[in-house]
Amino acid sequence: MEVSRIRALRGPNLWSRHTSIEAVVSCTDQECRIDSIDGFEARLRERFPEIGQLQLMGHSGPVAMAHVLQVASLALQAQSGCPVTFSRTATTPEPNVFQVVIEYSEEAVGRRALELAEQLCLTAVDDKPFDLVAAIAELKDLDEDVRLGPSTGAIVEAAAARDIPYRRLTEGSLVQFGWGSRQRRIQAAETDCSSAIAEAIAQDKELTKKLLDAAGVPVPVGREVTDIEDAWRAMAEIAGPVVVKPKDGNQGKGVTVNISTREQLNAAYAAASAVREDVLVEKYIPGSDFRLLVVGNQLVAAARREPPLVIGDGSSTVQALVDLVNSDPRRGSGHATSLTKIRIDDIAISCLSEQGLTLDSVPSKGARVILRNNANLSTGGTATDVTDDVHPDLAASAVAAAQMVGLDICGIDAVCDSVIYPLEEQGGGIVEANAAPGLRMHLQPSFGKSRPVGEAIVSSMFAPGDNGRIPLVTVAGTNGKTTTVRLTAHILGCQGLRVGMTNSDGVYIQGKRIDTGDCSGPKSARNVLMHPDVDAAVLETARGGVLREGLAFDRCNVAIVTNIGVGDHLGLSFITTVEDLAVVKRVVVQNVAPDGMAVLNAADPMTVAMAAACPGAVTFFTYDREHPVMATHRAQGHRVVYVENNQIVAAQNQDEQRFDLASIPITRNGMIGFQVENAMAAIAAAWALNVDWKTIQTGISTFVNDAATAPGRFNVFEYRGANVIADYGHNPDAILALVSAVENIPAKKRIVVISGAGDRRDVDIMRQSEIVGDAFDEVILYQDQCQRGRADGEVLQLLQKGLLNAKRATKIDEIRGEFLAIDTALSCLGEGDLCLILIDQVDEALAHIAQRVKEAEATDPNMLMHSA
Numbered sequence: 001m002e003v004s005r006i007r008a009l010r011g012p013n014l015w016s017r018h019t020s021i022e023a024v025v026s027c028t029d030q031e032c033r034i035d036s037i038d039g040f041e042a043r044l045r046e047r048f049p050e051i052g053q054l055q056l057m058g059h060s061g062p063v064a065m066a067h068v069l070q071v072a073s074l075a076l077q078a079q080s081g082c083p084v085t086f087s088r089t090a091t092t093p094e095p096n097v098f099q100v101v102i103e104y105s106e107e108a109v110g111r112r113a114l115e116l117a118e119q120l121c122l123t124a125v126d127d128k129p130f131d132l133v134a135a136i137a138e139l140k141d142l143d144e145d146v147r148l149g150p151s152t153g154a155i156v157e158a159a160a161a162r163d164i165p166y167r168r169l170t171e172g173s174l175v176q177f178g179w180g181s182r183q184r185r186i187q188a189a190e191t192d193c194s195s196a197i198a199e200a201i202a203q204d205k206e207l208t209k210k211l212l213d214a215a216g217v218p219v220p221v222g223r224e225v226t227d228i229e230d231a232w233r234a235m236a237e238i239a240g241p242v243v244v245k246p247k248d249g250n251q252g253k254g255v256t257v258n259i260s261t262r263e264q265l266n267a268a269y270a271a272a273s274a275v276r277e278d279v280l281v282e283k284y285i286p287g288s289d290f291r292l293l294v295v296g297n298q299l300v301a302a303a304r305r306e307p308p309l310v311i312g313d314g315s316s317t318v319q320a321l322v323d324l325v326n327s328d329p330r331r332g333s334g335h336a337t338s339l340t341k342i343r344i345d346d347i348a349i350s351c352l353s354e355q356g357l358t359l360d361s362v363p364s365k366g367a368r369v370i371l372r373n374n375a376n377l378s379t380g381g382t383a384t385d386v387t388d389d390v391h392p393d394l395a396a397s398a399v400a401a402a403q404m405v406g407l408d409i410c411g412i413d414a415v416c417d418s419v420i421y422p423l424e425e426q427g428g429g430i431v432e433a434n435a436a437p438g439l440r441m442h443l444q445p446s447f448g449k450s451r452p453v454g455e456a457i458v459s460s461m462f463a464p465g466d467n468g469r470i471p472l473v474t475v476a477g478t479n480g481k482t483t484t485v486r487l488t489a490h491i492l493g494c495q496g497l498r499v500g501m502t503n504s505d506g507v508y509i510q511g512k513r514i515d516t517g518d519c520s521g522p523k524s525a526r527n528v529l530m531h532p533d534v535d536a537a538v539l540e541t542a543r544g545g546v547l548r549e550g551l552a553f554d555r556c557n558v559a560i561v562t563n564i565g566v567g568d569h570l571g572l573s574f575i576t577t578v579e580d581l582a583v584v585k586r587v588v589v590q591n592v593a594p595d596g597m598a599v600l601n602a603a604d605p606m607t608v609a610m611a612a613a614c615p616g617a618v619t620f621f622t623y624d625r626e627h628p629v630m631a632t633h634r635a636q637g638h639r640v641v642y643v644e645n646n647q648i649v650a651a652q653n654q655d656e657q658r659f660d661l662a663s664i665p666i667t668r669n670g671m672i673g674f675q676v677e678n679a680m681a682a683i684a685a686a687w688a689l690n691v692d693w694k695t696i697q698t699g700i701s702t703f704v705n706d707a708a709t710a711p712g713r714f715n716v717f718e719y720r721g722a723n724v725i726a727d728y729g730h731n732p733d734a735i736l737a738l739v740s741a742v743e744n745i746p747a748k749k750r751i752v753v754i755s756g757a758g759d760r761r762d763v764d765i766m767r768q769s770e771i772v773g774d775a776f777d778e779v780i781l782y783q784d785q786c787q788r789g790r791a792d793g794e795v796l797q798l799l800q801k802g803l804l805n806a807k808r809a810t811k812i813d814e815i816r817g818e819f820l821a822i823d824t825a826l827s828c829l830g831e832g833d834l835c836l837i838l839i840d841q842v843d844e845a846l847a848h849i850a851q852r853v854k855e856a857e858a859t860d861p862n863m864l865m866h867s868a
Helices: 040-047 065-079 107-126 132-146 150-161 196-203 205-214 228-238 262-275 318-326 346-354 392-405 453-461 481-494 522-530 543-549 578-585 605-613 628-635 673-688 693-702 732-742 762-773 794-802 818-827 842-859
Strands: 002-009 020-026 087-091 097-103 166-168 174-177 184-187 222-225 242-246 256-259 279-283 288-295 298-306 309-311 368-370 382-385 409-416 429-434 472-476 499-503 506-509 512-516 536-540 556-561 592-601 617-621 639-644 647-652 655-660 715-719 722-727 750-754 778-782 811-815 834-838
Touching: 002 107, 002 543, 020 065, 020 107, 040 107, 065 087, 065 097, 065 107, 065 132, 097 107, 107 132, 150 166, 150 174, 150 184, 150 453, 166 522, 184 453, 196 205, 196 392, 196 429, 205 222, 205 279, 205 392, 205 429, 222 228, 228 242, 228 262, 228 279, 242 262, 256 262, 262 279, 262 346, 288 392, 288 453, 298 392, 298 453, 309 318, 392 409, 392 429, 472 481, 481 499, 481 536, 481 673, 481 693, 499 522, 506 522, 522 536, 522 543, 543 578, 556 673, 578 605, 592 605, 592 673, 605 617, 617 628, 617 673, 628 639, 639 673, 647 673, 655 693, 673 693, 673 732, 715 842, 722 732, 722 842, 732 762, 732 834, 750 762, 750 818, 762 778, 762 794, 778 794, 778 818, 794 811, 811 818, 818 834, 818 842
Parallel strands: 472 536, 472 556, 499 536, 556 592, 592 617, 617 639, 722 834, 750 778, 750 834, 778 811
Antiparallel strands: 002 020, 020 097, 087 097, 166 174, 174 184, 222 279, 242 256, 242 279, 288 298, 288 409, 298 382, 309 368, 409 429, 499 506, 506 512, 639 647, 647 655, 715 722
16 A cells, blocks of 8 residues: 555545545555455454444445554544544546545644554554554644644634634634635634733833832832842842742742741742742732632632642552542643643652651641642643632722733732622732633632633624624636736726735735736635735636645635536546546635625536535526526526627526626636636626625726736737737637637738647647637747647647648648747737737746837837737
8 A cells, every 4th residue: 555645635625514634546456445355354353443343334345454544543543532534445447546535623633643544554453462552642742732722622612603703823722713905813712902012011020010000009028139138138128928920931830829937938939030030029918819700890710729739549649649630631741622721840859848748748637738829820820710709899999900001911919818799808919910821720610610711702803793704705617717807906006906916827915916927726725815905815726736636715705617628638647538627626616605696607518507505595607698597597596698780698587787798808708708707707706795786896897907907818919910819728618609709800911829738638738729720811830939848849749640631721830939929920920910829938928029019119100009
């Protein structure tokens, strides 16, 4: 068995909406039937008894090793605690080759599970040992390392419950909620409104005390000290038990409480100064330690924290009691679990010594043995929820303290006897304000109710009903995608929206290109959705990105499928038929929002069939209003867009909106059929987004399809009285559409410049030249700069084969080099001729043509260059 081409599908994809690992698995003939491998299944189950069924219920037939890999990968993740359920194995056109797909919750865990599953299968074949316990432990540890911590995870879960999209921006806890201009960001329990100044104030405990005291909030007296002798003087000034802690610290590190002797002070000062050079000595306030969580202007949770301790049973040592407590599965070594293991270190031993105990001591039954004087969960403490008991005045003090510091999310530490009274009545005080407070004591308290603090934080970031989404249109299909994207984006821009756009030319923000090249994949789409200056997104979605990685979004408002036709790029990535291609293109339709719209070409049967997969509504478009699909759809009260009396008509029931083709420049008065279809699709998309009709009219009438705004999309130049059309058509359907369009333009002589992309099938390359051979008088063939896996001259040979039975072409030339081919064609043109140039290097070729036009203008001042 050989496992290759492992991909992470990070969004909705060909197989499901789940994030998944996809791998290509090649099996030998014997491995295609595991029952032919003597004793294999028995050895497999001996090594992994929990692997489950290898054959789906109700199915029969041979089980291949690829199926075993699928089941084992999923089961290993499930056994390690990952919430995964989906997996699939699919055959491919290649014998003994399978595609295995396994859901993952964390990509690194999914990849490692696949590797371990492969090892499991090999050890079962070779009858070698496999350490299942170690494998599951490794996956558990890896999952704990890479998944979000409890605080961030709770906020993310709350956002997801409100249908707010999220994206993890780093391997840490930086997360984006929402898209574009409506996005917000968090890092753990900090938001993008948590100021660095407020965080710095909270870290400076002395400054925090001064500000809280100024606000009338009770705080313990004390001061910063310079050395141990100054600490002793400060303790004498306070004249009572003290607390020693670092001036800038967190998680209770270096904090020692209830110090009343010089010996205790020496140890406490050493512990604090080991964390930070600056040390505070404060009055010790007797009572319990409470954490009060403030979000915005509200107290949303409160917990009483107990220091790490054990209860004597009269027979066990302190060490044995600690080991027993630490065996609780809720206790871990980090923050991923609800509790943390109690640490035995110098501070714990010192604390025991103060109680006259050692680790080997046997406390009496019921005796409370304290292992630390601070009550932080990170050092092994416990928490009891007391939210319902907090007195309103005490809550008001906590909110005032958070607002004085300036934190929108703040953990206030208060010490008092009880939260049922105001602080002033019981001599309590607020001892700290914490930025990025841990939430797990409120999410999973040791005792009492769990509090929805994640929901509270999300509600402070997004108003009721706000899901942080921006209008999102995605465009798929074989041809017409880029122009449809550009026109749709232009219409939305006319509405006053700042539009982010991706297509095969680049990434554009408000019309400015910020990235170049083919940007029709998920990486570019994610960049647009991350951009803070984007109010709406229009994204070209090519088949390659869907296959490689899935979609960049969980759902869209509008999905346009322009056409499927005879397809393109067939034979790549196991997509060998038009039906296969339609399944890939259908992914965008399957992920339309329930209140969204699919815009589908009614004249294309493969596209029409996608309507059944759409969770939202459907608008059909095509020229003919009487087309059976159109007539039926309209009769059922749904939306249709068609052409009638030289107008595009958008209709539903008896309501109609009409747009003169003469007012839509890209259609050249309706002569360019494929541009009419692109305009219909864009109008339908804008209609679905509730753009007003006047704005739609403005958008379609002001959209210019020149080389600057829509490079390679039927760009028209005038050269010495001849029409020169440059287009990036690169498949039979596109060339048929171009031929249909140029036939409407009068010409004395017609010349075409054409090449073929090497990554197409032989039949597709030959079909392209066959089409132009029947429509043009002269054909100039050239070889692309990149042959895409073809041998030198191989594409030209295929193009020549397609021209063997040409019905019209009487002259055929071969040119090596795109620019030389362009120059050769231009030199043959006379007034009234027409030349179609199918360009490969879009920007460079258009610049070359423009330069030649400019040179011609210099010799003929009356000649004008124009674009259409």
